[in-house]
Amino acid sequence: MTVLYPELNNKRVLITGASSGIGAGIARVLAREGCRLVLHYNRNEAGIEKTLSDVQALGAEAEVLHCDFRELDRVVPFFEAAWQAFNGLDALINNAGIVSKVTSLKDPHGEAFDEVLAVNLQAPYRLATAFAQHCIEAGHGGVVVNNSSIHGQKSCEWFSAYGAAKAGLDRLTEVQAIEWGPHGIRLVGIAPGVVPVERTEVILSQPPVKDRWMKCTPLGRYGTTDEMGEAVAFLISDRAAWMTGSILTVDGGLIARGNYPFRDEMTKS
Ligand SMILES: NC(=O)c1ccc[n+]([C@@H]2O[C@H](COP(=O)([O-])OP(=O)(O)OC[C@H]3O[C@@H](n4cnc5c(N)ncnc54)[C@H](OP(=O)(O)O)[C@@H]3O)[C@@H](O)[C@H]2O)c1
Structure with missing residues (x-):
């Protein structure tokens, strides 16, 4: 077990959505670094x-x-309890999130849309704002990491609410970074590519689905939840002390490639 960032020892970190998937991966990596969670x-x-x-x-x-x-x-009272748990917090990881694949025409009153926006954008806004208020009152800085997605940068069918929420989260990361930089509070994001989690590992392991993703992913494999944790550990460490308002894409090169036709397919005939 190699500790990479000794300055994280004893840092107090709130991780939302730590019960599975990427949140659990972040928790394991930050535990290795000695954080209190x-x-x-x-x-x-x-x-x-x-x-x-x-x-x-x-x-x-x-x-x-x-x-x-x-x-x-319930979000702000929840945050108050989290702040009390270790008599303060040094970092907040806004990781909890949901996906809705309901298309706009099937959600004319926006119920599914509102739910995704609540969990993926409005709750992170409230949590980050409460975190900043408490840090400023306590007289210390802090770091917020927002778990966004490549869907915050590029779009695909089905993901109207998810894409809108993640794009909103990216803008929020930038704006709050500007607002709270003078208080020593950094705001950063990660934009994961495809990371199998309990919820998705069966579908993502099926050969036609996996083959398609692998073709689009220059590094030729899915990401792991622990790799997302490593990105978060770096971002809250002092090694990233001059990073704020940035979104770190961690996707095996998926988004860099763009939506161009595959050259080998075009030259086959
Ligand atoms: N996996 C990927 O490929 C991928 C790619 C890009 C971005 N992301 C982002 O990564 C984050 C974690 O997702 P994941 O893939 O690890 O999925 P996951 O395993 O389904 O984790 C989602 C987490 O969010 C929590 N959550 C769900 N509904 C909630 C609600 N109403 N209130 C509070 N918490 C709620 C869940 O808690 P309970 O299970 O306890 O209800 C769970 O801990 C999300 O923000 C997601 O958008 C994932």
């Missing part, structure tokens, strides 16, 4: 218990807190 979940009790036991096995102190971010009035 507030682990958030919504419905997956077994998942959060697993993350808790994984990080404790790595020697980390951790507390678990619940909140459903669709109930936006």
Whole structure:
């Protein structure tokens, strides 16, 4: 177990959506770095218990807190409890997120749209703002990492709410970085490519689906949840002390390629 950023030892970090997938990967990596963790979940009790036991096995102190971010009035009280857990926080990882594949014509009143915006954008706004207020009052800086997506940069069918929320999250990262830079609070984002998680690993392992993604991904493989954790650890470390308002794309080269036809297919005949 190699510690990469000794300055992260004992840092107090709230990770939302730590009950599975990328949030659990972030928790494991930050536990390795010696952080004290507030682990958030919504419905997956077994998942959060697993993350808790994984990080404790790595020697980390951790507390678990619940909140459903669709109930936006609960978000700030949830944050207050998270701040109290270790008598303050040094970093906030806005990771929790949901996907809706409901097309606009099937959601004319915007119920699905509103739900995605609540969890993926409005809750992160409230959490980051409460975090900044508390850090300023406490007289110290801090770091917020927003888990965005390549869908914040480019679009595809089905993802109207998801894409709008992630693009909004990227702009929010920039604006709050500008607002709070003078207080020593950095705002950064990661934009993951395709990372199999419990929710998606079956579909992503099916040969036609996997072959298609691999063709589009220059590095020829999916990402891992721990690789997303490594990006977050770097971003909250002092090595990234001059980074703010930036979104780090971590996608195996997927988005760099663009939507051009494949040259080998065009020259086959
Ligand atoms: N995996 C990828 O390929 C990928 C790519 C780009 C970006 N991302 C982003 O990565 C983040 C994590 O996603 P994931 O892929 O790791 O998926 P995941 O395993 O499904 O994790 C989603 C997390 O969000 C929490 N959550 C869901 N609904 C919530 C609600 N109403 N209130 C509060 N929390 C809620 C879940 O908690 P419970 O399960 O406890 O309810 C879970 O911990 C998301 O922001 C996602 O957009 C993922």
